[in-house]
Amino acid sequence: MALGKDYLGQDCSLSRALELLGERWTLLVVQNALYGVRRFNDFQVRLDIPKAVLSDRLVRLTEGGVLEKRQYQASPPRFEYLLTDAGVELWPVVYALSVWSHRHIGGEPPRLFRHADCRTKLLPTGDCPECGPVAAGDVEMYPGPGPKRDDPVSRAMNRPRRLLEPVVPEPA
Amino acid sequence: MALGKDYLGQDCSLSRALELLGERWTLLVVQNALYGVRRFNDFQVRLDIPKAVLSDRLVRLTEGGVLEKRQYQASPPRFEYLLTDAGVELWPVVYALSVWSHRHIGGEPPRLFRHADCRTKLLPTGDCPECGPVAAGDVEMYPGPGPKRDDPVSRAMNRPRRLLEPVVPEPA
DNA sequence: TCCCTAGGTTCATTGAACGAACCTAGGAGT
DNA sequence: ACTCCTAGGTTCGTTCAATGAACCTAGGGA
Incomplete structure (x- = not known):
């Protein structure tokens, strides 16, 4: 976002949320984290995002308390990014916006x-009509009618799976 | 947003929503439209947004079916921007993100x-704990503890009022 | 005649996004 | 012993959106 990613003069909570989440790519990173993507290269393959931008977004989301960076292997050192509780609570926002898009933009x-x-x-x-509120971990994602990307990470997401369940792409 | 406001390679509904709503300032314009702001100069005064950017966002939101441009006076010709039904349905998204921000960012x-x-x-x-789902027009906005901007449009929003009720700033 | 208002447009400057190239450290294959 | 591969990035020149100050237009009012 050119010349200021902040909204300094604003008085609303929304502007503070947008300073953290409103930059290009950021909410798609969060969405894919909810879908179970955890590793730098998996985000990069699935989103086709410039690596420098992805790196910046992961740092900002980590600093902002939405993601947590964890070493999952010591040698060679490898890292993954997990959603914090705050990050998981973005699920209703991501889902509501997706539903709005389908209803009003189409596709x-x-x-x-x-x-x-x-x-x-x-x-x-994001609530269940039968049971009321549903935790993100109790949401099951399954393939719909729309076209899907054809990369190893997206393919690994085609099996029905719960949100937050780690995506394990097959090696090429 | 530099070099492409689109997310062409993506396969999800969210990316289509973000092509329309994800640019800098756009969601704040929608939020203020929900709060009752309708006129070019009122958006500009309340948001301190460059006029060229505001003009672009209003055109894009109108083309995208979120706003509707209407002439409210013939001579001299004057216009206002009203939320469409699709635009009003963004209220739960805007509200959920504001609540998230207050809980996890603070302020x-x-x-x-x-x-x-x-x-x-x-x-x-956005639902009422007692009554269930609430239409945006049945939501009442009233001043909270946080600091408020001091401009004629923001001042006009301090009286308790329903969403979508037109803001009428006092002339300076 | 001059100023004011609403609703914009124009333009030079700045800095974020892009993407290709590069880097590093540890295994794995030959 | 040497080379390749992988994960997880960084560097850097190019492109283009955001910024804000200046300007524009048409009608009304003093």
Whole structure:
């Protein structure tokens, strides 16, 4: 975002959220973290995002308390980025915006979401019509009618799976 | 957003929403439209946004079906921008993100929101804990503890008022 | 005649996004 | 012993959106 990613003169909570989440690519990174993507190269392959931008976004999300960087292997040192509790709480926002997009912009959704316990499709709020509020970890993602990207990470997401369950792409 | 405001290679609904709503300032324009701001100069005064950017965002939101441009006076010709039904349906997204920001980033909210009928504070989803789903027009906005901007448009928003009710700033 | 208002447009400057190239350290293959 | 591969980045020149000050236009009011 050119010349100032901040909104200094604003008085609302939304502007503070947008300083952290409103930059290009940022919310897509969070969405894919909810889908189970954890590693730098997996984000990069799935999003086709310039590495320098991805690096910046991961740092900012980590500093902002949305992600946590963890070493998952000592030698050679390798890292993954996990959503914090605050990050997981962005699920309703991401889902509501996706539903809005499908309703008002159009396009077939490549992935659908239901309550894992009762298999009921979620309301736009992310709640289950039968059971009420649903934790993000109890949401099951399964393939929808829309076209899907063809890369190893996206392919690994085609099996029905819960949110936050780590994506393990097959090696090429 | 530099070099491409689009996300062409993406397969998700969210990326299509972000092509329309994800640029700098855009969601703040929608938020203020929900708060009752309708006129070019009122958006400009309240947001301190460069006029060229505001002009671009209003055109894009209008083309995208979020706003509708209407002439409210013939001579001299004057215009206002009203939210469409699709635009009003962004209220839960805007509200959920504001609540997230207050919970996880902090800061006092300058405005609070309750169900106008029963005066109960809304859930983060925008629903009323007592009555269930609430239409945006039945949400009442009232001043909260946080600091407020001091401009004629922001001052006009300090009286308790329903969402979408037109803001009428006092002339300076 | 002059100024004011609403609703913009024009333009030079700045700095974020892009993407290709490069880097580093540890295994793995031959 | 040497080379390749992988994960996880960094560097850097190019492109283009954001900024803000100046300007524009048409009608009304003093």
